[in-house]
Amino acid sequence: MKLEEIKVCILRIEGTNCEQEAYDAFKALGADPEKVHLKQLIGRSPGELRRELDEYQVLMLPGGFSAGDYVRAGAIFAARMKSHLAADLENFIASGRPVLGICNGFQILVELGVLPSFDEIMSEAPQAALYTNVSGRFECRPSYLKHENHGKCVFTSLLPRGEIVAIPVAHAEGNLRFPSESEEEFLMRLEENDQVVFRYVDPNGDYAGYPWCPNGAIGNIAGICNPEGNVLGMMPHPERAMFRYQHPDWTRSGGKPDAPGDGHVIFRSVLDHVSKRF
Amino acid sequence: MVTAEIRIELKHGVADPEGENTKKALELLGFKGIRSVKTVKVFEMDLDIPASEAASVCEEMSRKLLANPVIQTFRVQLK
Numbered sequence: 640m641k642l643e644e645i646k647v648c649i650l651r652i653e654g655t656n657c658e659q660e661a662y663d664a665f666k667a668l669g670a671d672p673e674k675v676h677l678k679q680l681i682g683r684s685p686g687e688l689r690r691e692l693d694e695y696q697v698l699m700l701p702g703g704f705s706a707g708d709y710v711r712a713g714a715i716f717a718a719r720m721k722s723h724l725a726a727d728l729e730n731f732i733a734s735g736r737p738v739l740g741i742c743n744g745f746q747i748l749v750e751l752g753v754l755p756s757f758d759e760i761m762s763e764a765p766q767a768a769l770y771t772n773v774s775g776r777f778e779c780r781p782s783y784l785k786h787e788n789h790g791k792c793v794f795t796s797l798l799p800r801g802e803i804v805a806i807p808v809a810h811a812e813g814n815l816r817f818p819s820e821s822e823e824e825f826l827m828r829l830e831e832n833d834q835v836v837f838r839y840v841d842p843n844g845d846y847a848g849y850p851w852c853p854n855g856a857i858g859n860i861a862g863i864c865n866p867e868g869n870v871l872g873m874m875p876h877p878e879r880a881m882f883r884y885q886h887p888d889w890t891r892s893g894g895k896p897d898a899p900g901d902g903h904v905i906f907r908s909v910l911d912h913v914s915k916r917f
Numbered sequence: 918m919v920t921a922e923i924r925i926e927l928k929h930g931v932a933d934p935e936g937e938n939t940k941k942a943l944e945l946l947g948f949k950g951i952r953s954v955k956t957v958k959v960f961e962m963d964l965d966i967p968a969s970e971a972a973s974v975c976e977e978m979s980r981k982l983l984a985n986p987v988i989q990t991f992r993v994q995l996k
Contacts, residue, residue: 652933680977710982710983711985714982715982718981718982731960750985764980764985764986765985765986765987766987767987768985768988770931770986770988771934771935772934773932773934774934775934775935775937775938816987817932817987818986819928819930819931
């Protein structure tokens with residue numbers, strides 16, 4: 640399908656606050672994004688505002704502090720989606736259409752049981768947690784990520800494996816955890832299924848602890864996809880690195896300020912995938 | 918009416934950065950002898966359901982929303 644026909648649902652509830660950047664990212668690449676409130680998808684809005692998840696080709700859960708991060712980050716949004724949208728979401732994912740969760744969006748996907756999704760599209764209980772950063776602080780700054788996916792993830796198909804990108808983080812709960820008794824097993828399954836997409840590294844591309852890994856996540860993992868590769872969750876914000884001028888070193892590194900930034904490739908990859916596949 | 922208290926605690930072995938930071942701040946304020954600080958979340962709810970069902974309903978609530986089993990445990994107490 641044509642790029643301008645690709646409809647992107649940028650789903651929000653109260654407390655979501657990165658929907659505009661997400662919208663701008665897809666818009667800048669020529670797709671047709673729309674900011675949609677969850678109520679519009681579950682029949683709790685005036686008729687003309689009602690939408691169906693099935694109308695869209697891409698679903699994006701943007702960053703923010705949905706529902707005030709009450710209970711746990713992402714837990715309330717996930718509960719509200721699970722109660723009214725579970726079947727639609729499962730069908731959406733099963734059809735191969737891409738789902739992207741950034742920051743709070745990643746937390747929501749984990750709370751939904753949609754990531755890591757080892758055995759089923761959506762597990763009944765979460766299989767992972769995005770827990771408080773080891774530093775105990777809100778970490779808001781650039782981070783270096785190494786792309787480690789072997790080609791399964793539809794959001795990084797245009798990014799060579801091993802490439803290092805600089806994408807900012809802004810979160811207090813990005814510490815990816817698995818049940819302590821299955822840590823090794825889960826890490827192995829992630830590797831075997833080609834589900835690891837990004838790991839935090841230092842500027843040389845080596846795995847390193849704090850501050851390069853801002854949160855203490857297991858295996859330095861910054862982003863994972865589902866076994867099919869069409870659902871990606873990541874803590875860093877690619878939508879905040881769409882242009883060179885958003886990089887802290889852009890005046891030093893030369894180049895045009897509005898040349899693509901390091902986050903650009905995520906959105907380009909997924910739109911390229913959708914335009915070829917559907 | 919039943920009043921239920923659901924206590925959400927971090928699983929044994931899960932670090933507690935909030936507790937540790939709180940301990941540090943209290944020590945800066947001059948408090949001595951603090952061995953450890955643990956953060957716990959408590960939900961207290963009044964329920965209009967038969968007392969015989971309350972415990973299992975609260976457990977279900979904990980499993981579905983209040984606790985993430987990867988890092989947390991829950992304990993239900995009826996009052």
